[in-house]
Structures are given as C-alpha cells and as structure tokens.
Amino acid sequence: MKEVTILSGKGGAGKTSITAALASLMSNTVFCDNDVDAADLHLVFNPEVKETHTFYGAWVASIDEDQCTNCGICKKDCHFDAIHYREGGGMYINPFQCEGCRLCERVCPARAITSEQSTNNHWFVSESRFGPFVHAKMGPGEENSGKLVTQVRQKAQEIAKNNNADFILNDGPPGIGCSAISSVTGTNAVLVVIEPTRSGLHDAERLVELVRAFEIPLFAVINKCDINEEMTVVIEKYLQEQDIPLLEKIPFDTRMVESMIDRKTIVEYSETSEISRRMQSVWKKLNTELSYSHSIGSESSG
Numbered sequence: 001m002k003e004v005t006i007l008s009g010k011g012g013a014g015k016t017s018i019t020a021a022l023a024s025l026m027s028n029t030v031f032c033d034n035d036v037d038a039a040d041l042h043l044v045f046n047p048e049v050k051e052t053h054t055f056y057g058a059w060v061a062s063i064d065e066d067q068c069t070n071c072g073i074c075k076k077d078c079h080f081d082a083i084h085y086r087e088g089g090g091m092y093i094n095p096f097q098c099e100g101c102r103l104c105e106r107v108c109p110a111r112a113i114t115s116e117q118s119t120n121n122h123w124f125v126s127e128s129r130f131g132p133f134v135h136a137k138m139g140p141g142e143e144n145s146g147k148l149v150t151q152v153r154q155k156a157q158e159i160a161k162n163n164n165a166d167f168i169l170n171d172g173p174p175g176i177g178c179s180a181i182s183s184v185t186g187t188n189a190v191l192v193v194i195e196p197t198r199s200g201l202h203d204a205e206r207l208v209e210l211v212r213a214f215e216i217p218l219f220a221v222i223n224k225c226d227i228n229e230e231m232t233v234v235i236e237k238y239l240q241e242q243d244i245p246l247l248e249k250i251p252f253d254t255r256m257v258e259s260m261i262d263r264k265t266i267v268e269y270s271e272t273s274e275i276s277r278r279m280q281s282v283w284k285k286l287n288t289e290l291s292y293s294h295s296i297g298s299e300s301s302g
Helices: 015-023 041-045 073-077 103-107 145-163 178-184 198-213 229-241 254-261 274-301
Strands: 002-008 029-033 048-055 059-063 083-085 091-093 113-117 121-128 131-137 167-174 189-194 218-223 246-250
Touching (some): 002 198, 002 274, 015 218, 015 274, 029 041, 041 121, 059 091, 073 083, 131 145, 145 167, 145 178, 167 178, 178 198, 189 198, 189 274, 198 218, 229 246
Parallel strands (some): 002 189, 189 218, 218 246
Antiparallel strands (some): 059 113
C-alpha cells in the first residue's frame, strides 16, 4: 500500500480539484481529506456518512458565577486577557480569547472555574462513488488541527489495511502549518501543486523545504500554467534545479469550475478535455514512480 499526499504552498492553487480528478482515475483506493480547517473535497465526492465521531479539541474555561467571589486573581494572572468583568457585576471568560492553559482554574481560591474540552469538531467515515472516504469538520476558531489530521489519517490507514487497498490519497491543507506537517509525516510521496505566480512559487519553496526535512519523495504539477507563462518557465527552472520531477502542466479551463459546480470531477464532466488527458498522464507517471520506488525498496529489504 502506498500513501500519497497532495499539497500546495498556498490556497487556491487547485489542489482539491486535482485530488478529485485523480480519484476518478484510481482504483482500490481510500481517500482522506486532511484539510480539516476548511474541508471541501466532500462537495465533489458527495459521500454517504456511515460513522460520525467527536474530536475533543482545546480546553475552554468557564466561571460559575454563584461560586465566584470577584476577587480578580484569575483576571490578573490571565496572560491572554480572556477574563472580564460584566457591566452588571460578576466575571466571565471570553471563549474566543481563552487559550485553554487552565491557569485560572488552578489559581482560583473559590474553585469557581472549571474547564472542558471543546466538542465542536467531528470526523466522519463515509462511502463515496470512488471508495471509502475519511474526512472531518472543525468548528470556527478551534485548535489542534494537526491532531485531527493524524486521527483521520490513522482511520484511513486502518480501512486501507482491512480492505487490502493499493493506495491512500490525502487531500492536504495549504501552507506549512501543523496540519500540513501532520499530512506529510509518514507518507510515501508528496505531489506539490504550484500556481504560476510569485506568491505561488514562494510558498511552494517553503513547502519543498518542509517535505525535504522528512526525506519524502517529491513530485510537482503546475496548475493553470498558461495564466502566466513567464512564471511557469521560472517554476520549471526551479524544479529542475531542485531535481523535482514535473509530472505535467495543467492549462486553465473554465470547465474545471463548471465541473465543481456540477459536483463532478473534471474527468467525469469532460473526459476528452485537455485537462482530463493531462490528469491521466499525471496518474500514469505517478503510479509508475511509486511502483518503481516500491520495487527498489523490496530489493533493498531483500
């Protein structure tokens, strides 16, 4: 079994659209949406949810006003300015400012403060027309997205093992934060989707640095390659210098947007389009590379 994570240094590069297109071409695969902060792969997959689980997030403190003596010790010691006096008397904790350190709970002499973990996050095991699908939804302002990514990936790996799947395909988050790091750890390959803009290249460079720290094979796709052909040439040169295989350059096509609106992948929506043909090329090349690396690994272990 091989696990592939698709990432982009920035949002809007087309990572999810390419993940969805590959889903139409892969078989015996478990799919996993690692972009738990702003999950959207389910909009195309239209899955049937089979299991719903609560993910316990950050600690949030609250004050029992009946026990509170308004001594102000908690407010004085709070480093995040999350504790305030009410206009009519009493004290309260702003949950959006509280960082869950629980210091106030420890210093309160009246023991009027308690903390609970947030239950505003959920993860799901679903079935889709492409195969098993694990995804999640975090509430606004919630924390621990990296831990939630780890949770959904572990479940996807469990399902893949039980189903004897050939692949796990992860739709990763943008950027290089905690959720991106959790998406990279332990994966067999990373496909970087790059937008041909200055910011697209800059953020891709940071992402490449991150992935290389984990010594994971890298591949690249330049999406919307014809919107800025000069930058596309610059990115091609960068990839050559970094010895990162460029699997394909995907042109801009309004049918990609139309397919998303129709809740279909581009391969489903327009199988004979140039984008679909190039996506077929991406999968063929990536599958060949993964098969080659697997055979090399088997020979080395033998």
